[in-house]
Amino acid sequence: MPEGHTLHRLARAVDDAFGRTTPEVSSPQGRFAEGAALLHGTVLEGAWAHGKLLFVDFAQDRTLYVHLGLIGKWFVLPVDPVHAETGPPVVGEVRLRIADEHHVADLRGPMACTVVHQEEVARLVDRQGPDPLQPVGGHNDPDAAYRKISGSGKTVAELLMDQTVLAGVGNIYRCEVLWRHRLHPLKPGRSLKRASWQLIWDDLVHLMPWGVRTGSIITLDDVLEDVRAALDGGAAVQVPREFAVYQRTGMPCLRCGSTVRAKVVAGRNLFWCGGCQRRT
Incomplete structure (x- = not known):
């Protein structure tokens, strides 16, 4: 299972690639189709992590919660100019894809991938201990x-x-x-x-x-x-x-x-x- 620095680094990559834009959100595998439909067409406001939990905030009080677990993989990669219009071909079982003409992020095999509201985000974080990568204060004590x-x-x-x-x-x-x-x-x-x-x-x-x-x-x-x-x-x-x-x-x-x-x-x-x- 990835250690916390990996999730913080991934959150930064998602934020750098898609933050404050309206990327395409889809579920090529189909298992996250309903959640993808809720997020597609809305602004991705930013991504952040606490410990081994990753959150991607979208407009309309919707947050994508991801826990990679033991086998989950999520990489943010540049789009080959050849696939700029059609998007890169889907390889393997892709639960979630976030993409625009410049970047694509395909999520495979996560333990958790769901859309939650702020109350659930707070509950998930409150269950965790303090994160050395977060500023000390409040919950992070x-x-x-x-x-x-x-x-x-x-x-x-x-x-x-x-x-x-x-x-x-x-x-x-x-x-x-x-x-x-x-x-x-x-x-x-x-x-x-x-x-x-x-x-x-x-x-x-x-x-x-x-x-x-x-x-x-x-x-x-x-x-x-x-x-x-x-x-x-x-x-x-x-x-x-x-x-x-x-x-x-x-x-x-x-x-x-x-x-x-x-x-x-x-x-x-x-x-x-x-x-x-x-x-x-």
């Missing part, structure tokens, strides 16, 4: 997440993957951020100190925008500095897929040399260092 964490006997690793506790964080970010702060992932939430939670939150606020900017998860400081320097210099960037512990079972920790361990937690393989991640 990291203290609300800590209240849930500090009152729970579940492991910190489980809680960081619970979208009702913290929105948008997936397996890679949870493994890497816990490693960055030497925190044992299997400690119960109720034993996590407030200062340690603040370290986790602040680091996610620091790291996740780079995921939005580059489309890749960056958690190693040296990689981040190289990417920052390249972008500042106007160079094209190919972000290496390098992590400290994620998918490095049995390999030496980059910090202390101890063996990286793995265990299934909350349905996903958790990775951590058995040596330096003992902080309580």
